[in-house]
Amino acid sequence: MPEIRQNIATKEWVIIATERAKRPEDFTAEQRTPTHLRPPHVATCPFCPGNEAMTPPPSLVRIGADGSWQQRIVPNKFGALSPAAPAVRLEEGVARMTGGYGFHDVLIESPLHNTTTALLAPEEVAATLSALRDRARELARDERIAQIIPFKNHGESAGTSLEHPHCQMVSLPIVPSHIRQRLEEAMRYFDEHGTCVFCDMARLESEAAIRVVCEDEHFVAFIPYAAFSPFHTWILPRRHRSLFTQASDEELASLGNILKTTLLKLYRGLGDPHYNYMIRMAPLAYEKVHWSHWYLSIVPKVTRAAGFELGSGMYINTALPEESAAFLRAVTT
Amino acid sequence: MPEIRQNIATKEWVIIATERAKRPEDFTAEQRTPTHLRPPHVATCPFCPGNEAMTPPPSLVRIGADGSWQQRIVPNKFGALSPAAPAVRLEEGVARMTGGYGFHDVLIESPLHNTTTALLAPEEVAATLSALRDRARELARDERIAQIIPFKNHGESAGTSLEHPHCQMVSLPIVPSHIRQRLEEAMRYFDEHGTCVFCDMARLESEAAIRVVCEDEHFVAFIPYAAFSPFHTWILPRRHRSLFTQASDEELASLGNILKTTLLKLYRGLGDPHYNYMIRMAPLAYEKVHWSHWYLSIVPKVTRAAGFELGSGMYINTALPEESAAFLRAVTT
Numbered sequence: 293m294p295e296i297r298q299n300i301a302t303k304e305w306v307i308i309a310t311e312r313a314k315r316p317e318d319f320t321a322e323q324r325t326p327t328h329l330r331p332p333h334v335a336t337c338p339f340c341p342g343n344e345a346m347t348p349p350p351s352l353v354r355i356g357a358d359g360s361w362q363q364r365i366v367p368n369k370f371g372a373l374s375p376a377a378p379a380v381r382l383e384e385g386v387a388r389m390t391g392g393y394g395f396h397d398v399l400i401e402s403p404l405h406n407t408t409t410a411l412l413a414p415e416e417v418a419a420t421l422s423a424l425r426d427r428a429r430e431l432a433r434d435e436r437i438a439q440i441i442p443f444k445n446h447g448e449s450a451g452t453s454l455e456h457p458h459c460q461m462v463s464l465p466i467v468p469s470h471i472r473q474r475l476e477e478a479m480r481y482f483d484e485h486g487t488c489v490f491c492d493m494a495r496l497e498s499e500a501a502i503r504v505v506c507e508d509e510h511f512v513a514f515i516p517y518a519a520f521s522p523f524h525t526w527i528l529p530r531r532h533r534s535l536f537t538q539a540s541d542e543e544l545a546s547l548g549n550i551l552k553t554t555l556l557k558l559y560r561g562l563g564d565p566h567y568n569y570m571i572r573m574a575p576l577a578y579e580k581v582h583w584s585h586w587y588l589s590i591v592p593k594v595t596r597a598a599g600f601e602l603g604s605g606m607y608i609n610t611a612l613p614e615e616s617a618a619f620l621r622a623v624t625t
Numbered sequence: 626m627p628e629i630r631q632n633i634a635t636k637e638w639v640i641i642a643t644e645r646a647k648r649p650e651d652f653t654a655e656q657r658t659p660t661h662l663r664p665p666h667v668a669t670c671p672f673c674p675g676n677e678a679m680t681p682p683p684s685l686v687r688i689g690a691d692g693s694w695q696q697r698i699v700p701n702k703f704g705a706l707s708p709a710a711p712a713v714r715l716e717e718g719v720a721r722m723t724g725g726y727g728f729h730d731v732l733i734e735s736p737l738h739n740t741t742t743a744l745l746a747p748e749e750v751a752a753t754l755s756a757l758r759d760r761a762r763e764l765a766r767d768e769r770i771a772q773i774i775p776f777k778n779h780g781e782s783a784g785t786s787l788e789h790p791h792c793q794m795v796s797l798p799i800v801p802s803h804i805r806q807r808l809e810e811a812m813r814y815f816d817e818h819g820t821c822v823f824c825d826m827a828r829l830e831s832e833a834a835i836r837v838v839c840e841d842e843h844f845v846a847f848i849p850y851a852a853f854s855p856f857h858t859w860i861l862p863r864r865h866r867s868l869f870t871q872a873s874d875e876e877l878a879s880l881g882n883i884l885k886t887t888l889l890k891l892y893r894g895l896g897d898p899h900y901n902y903m904i905r906m907a908p909l910a911y912e913k914v915h916w917s918h919w920y921l922s923i924v925p926k927v928t929r930a931a932g933f934e935l936g937s938g939m940y941i942n943t944a945l946p947e948e949s950a951a952f953l954r955a956v957t958t
Contacts, residue, residue, distance in 0.1 A: 293707060293709065293710040293711065293724065293725060294705060294706055294707055294710055294724075294725025295722050295723075295724065295725050296706075296722065296723045296724070296725050296797075296798070296799055297720070297721065297722050298721035298722070298723075299721075300719050300721055302802070303802045304801075304802050304803075305799055305801055305802065307705050307706065307725060308725070309705045309706075309725075372627060372640045372642045372933075372941045373627050373629075373640065373642075374626060374627055376626065377626040377627055378626065385829050385833065386633050386825075386826055386829050386830065386833075386849075386850045387630070387850055388630065388631035388632075388633055388851075389628050389629065389630050389631070390628075390629045390631075391626065391627075391628065391629070392626060392627025392628050392629050392640060392641070392642075439937075441933060441936045441937045442936075443931075443932030443933055443935070443936045444932055445931045445932045449929070450931055450932070451929050451930070451931025451932065452931070460932070460933070462933055462937070464629075464937070464939075465629070466629060466638055468637075468638055468937045468938050468939045469635070469636045469637050469638065469806075469810075469938065470637075470937065470938020470939070471937065471938065473802075473806050477802075492719075493719055496718050496719050497719065500718065500719075516719075517719045517720055518721075568931055568932035568935055569932065570932050570935055570936030571936075572936060589935075589936075591935060596782070596784050597784070597930070598776075598778045598783055598784025598785070598901055599776030599777055599778045599783070599784065599793070599901035599902065599903050600705075600774060600776055600793070600795055602776070602901055602903055602922075602924060603774045603775075603776045603903030603904075603905060603922075604772075604774045604795070604797070604801045604803060604804065605801050605802065605803020605804065606797075606801045606803070608705045
């Protein structure tokens, strides 16, 4: 019989449709061309070494022991927002508009064209995360920026056409209503219990262990009780902080390993599925609130949202989160 | 320069990315096999006449002048919810669960296999809408049902694999948080202005006329000022009612024509794009509220949601709503 589950942090409901449930190994994800069949360097790729002039000038470059760059952050050549947009504001009839001021960064994760985050060393993944954090800290000093959204699109069905490993970060002058609503739910939980719902989840999921994918002293990677799709995974820091910009070097070293391990389990278990990951955090002004908590969310593209999802904001998950987690735990890395 | 626009009803922001804007005619939608190249009857199609035994028994059948059925409503054979699910409730640790009680109906729109809503007569589209309304009225008498979501998935990228024209309706025992949040926004507007924001939008959009696709005395079809994707269209009734179940026969006759006309403009202008439509309404208990207002929303699948959209709940629209509307207005029907 189907169940309707609710996430205690977001208060979002999901239908766990056991009548149409598949075994975890039956999910056919859209898969990428095997990494070893792709070239390590592509002359026309704007992210490959030697082609640095094909991107706008970088805002951050990390140099390796051999003197060559390991990570670069550059503006997206087709950015959704622009630091040159005026700070206008319009209110007239149905129109509510603000100028599209903001930043749209691209982080190139490796000089190698034919690799992917799952195959990088944990230290390389940590270097990506710390470059993102440092760039976010820099942008947070701009008082016009209200909200930062770091994310990765991996594979075409996840929204990218460039195969060279990269992630992105959009810095907005407004707070999206979706984020404001989640904050309000977390505030209500704090009001009721006096604790951060995400701190409680990290502890309860780690104790119950049935939905855990992997964990260490700093992070718990688990499939949420009300996961909205098969293999939807949260990586929650155990330490309470509202913002990703507050993550310590020690935490990011740990996250590099946990993220790499989780992505490698997906890579091996499902055959390099297309996926998105997002680093979720509070608006910058909420650095000190007790009820908000940053985390990383991974969504492999194994299902498609349609009319029901658009109309209700709910999802139908055809996999039991406990079974998906057991499947991923068993994949060796 | 990019703009960030907000919908006054939902308070959702969208980035209008003019830097990457395309002309309306440049949107390449995923297109279906041309209707005339498909057979009018398929022996293995569960929705074709003669195959009625392949579906569970119908809850509603509309018979035409010739004595054969014109529309049928049957339970989805792989329904996401079940009327046999128990009314259990669980609260324990991170778990919040309710039994998956509910209904998942399929409405077969025509006995003809190789047609589509855009090509049906306005009266046939009106008959589909009135069958949906009548079934929804019946389900609304069940006190365990809190929310009804009618929708259509047209084409594979919109989430359907069956090509015989059909739409669906999910009846839920809970109110999705997404719908509750939109209600709260509309209530705040009413609190500020003493009017229904959707009534105001219908009037203002009809007066401004720059985003109107088509309209009549009962409905305004327009691309919202903060449309979240190219050709995202709202069809708003001018008369204030919270629920689709409150629509009159006269309104549905009118909507049959407006919906057919809008879908035919998309069919001819973009080449039968995959799309979803949803009928949005308040929870059933909100029948009498002054600030909620049912409407129909159409989302053609011309773009893909990725990490930014998942992480922010916002969309990036690369088309100007005013240009998309002018393009559709010019398509003859």
